[in-house]
Amino acid sequence: MVRTYVDGHNHANSGRARMLKQDVIGRLFRDEAKRRPTLRWTDIKDEIYMRYIISVSKWICQKARRIAFNLVMETQRQQFAKLWDYEYELQRSNEGTTTEIVTIPQANGKQQFDKFYICFEPLRRTWKSCCRPIIGLDGAFLKWEMKGEILAAVGRDADNQIYPIAWTIVRVEDTDSWTWCVEKLKKDLLLELGDGLTIMSDKQKGLVNAVGALLPKAEHRHCARHIFANWRKTHGDYVHEGFFWAIAYSGTEGDYMYNIVALRKYDPLACEDLLKTDPKTWCRSFFSYHSSCEDVCNNLYESFNRTIKDARKLPVLNMLEEVRRIAMKRNSKLAAKTQKCKGRFHPKVLLILEANRRSSKFSSFLKSGEHKYEVLEGSGSYCVNLLRRECACNQ
CATH class of the missing domain: 3.30.420 (Nucleotidyltransferase; domain 5)
Structure with missing residues (x-):
């Protein structure tokens, strides 16, 4: 029973609590240490202040972090035993x-x-x-x-x-x-x-x-992404990147040779460095067809x-x-x-077939000469896509 309660105080909050020791903090942050292996002592200090408006010293936070990870390690050892x-x-x-x-x-x-x-x-x-x-x-x-x-x-x-x-x-x-x-x-x-x-x-x-x-x-x-990451350490500008992916995604050996010659003209040393890795292992034009997969990455x-x-x-x-x-x-x-799929083919496969049909139709349209557009060599996919859109609108 509280007989007398005095609500008047003449001192400021110290922001410290003697009962908040490293063992208590370690148990509080055990689950956090399990989720975040990169947990730092500064994170513990800031989190305690945000939760309880209590300031804890650097040394206590460092010891608490070590205790929390020791508890996690003990859990790991127990699970390995099971x-x-x-x-x-x-x-x-x-x-x-x-x-x-x-x-x-x-x-x-x-x-x-x-x-x-x-x-x-x-x-x-x-x-x-x-x-x-x-x-x-x-x-x-x-x-x-x-x-x-x-x-x-x-x-x-x-x-x-x-x-x-x-x-x-x-x-x-x-x-x-x-x-x-x-x-x-x-x-x-x-x-x-x-x-x-x-x-x-x-x-x-x-x-x-x-x-x-x-x-x-x-x-x-x-x-191909790992090969490019190693190659770009020496030849890493934007133009080299375009040449590399053009070579990697070459659909035929003719396209491959065309892109290799273009890179050799631009930078012979970069071309020689690239050919040190066997193109048959990362260039699409050399892939076999039995896998039914054309990924280069x-x-x-x-x-x-x-x-x-x-x-x-x-x-x-x-x-x-x-x-x-x-x-x-x-x-x-x-x-x-x-x-839920109705029909012989999956909707995603039908979209790919439709995209190939349109691409084939567009290629035939360009070869026919029945248009007023001129596609410049090396104009890039952006210009070709714009031309595709305009042709589709006109049709």
Whole structure:
């Protein structure tokens, strides 16, 4: 019971609280540290002041940040210890699912996690029966204090959209990790030596060696965006960029030779540097037709990597479950959309066919000479598009 209450004060607010120690702050920001691995002590200091109008010293915030990340690391270790239970549950609830955990024995008798591969039977079966014979391979860093990467294999479905096939958690991205991952993928998808298969990736040395050793007959394309990023370090002005993409998107060998000659006339040294990378691996004119995909960039994996961007911030089990849910919801959504499709072809395919028909009609119109327009050599796609619009309006 409060018998006497005096509301008069003769001192100002100090902005400090003795009970707000580093242990308390660390527990308050544990979840924030889990979501934001780049959390700084200044962020903690500013957030406390905004929430409670209390000022905390720099040293307490630094200690609190260390405590918060230690708590997160402890959660990570606990989840890594439960990986075998998670693997058993996946195999129990998803018949035919392929999983494998690899560990490294330590001198103290304990086992250190190394790799974890997952490939669900429905994804494997659907890719073999319905998808295009092209696979994009790449890795992305996990946003933890503990180092690690996720390696994923992503395909193209009949509608030319991404289709996740399998993913692997590894400690480091090297030749051994990629060799093991590609070998597991080769066995699950029955790829044999890679006949009739196309692999799309960057020029990561371990990945190139693994694909060359295990899938020697597969067509291995390299992402043109990565090649351009290396080439532009020396030849990086706007004109060089236009020449590069004109070469990369050349539809025939004649177009390729025309664009190469144009680049050689403009900058012979840049042309020689570009040809040091085999054009057959990144120029469209040399691609085979069996993959039914004309991509020159590894957009397959980049799109998938963006969808799991937030999942990569989570602890390992939460991350794996989130990736599984993303793939499951995506396939369910596309299946529902397919049920509504009427006709033999998908609407997106019909749009592409219609665009090609109009382009062919426009080319015939220009060749006929029955117009008052003059298309200048090297006028660029912008002028040609304007001309297309004006011709369509006149017709």
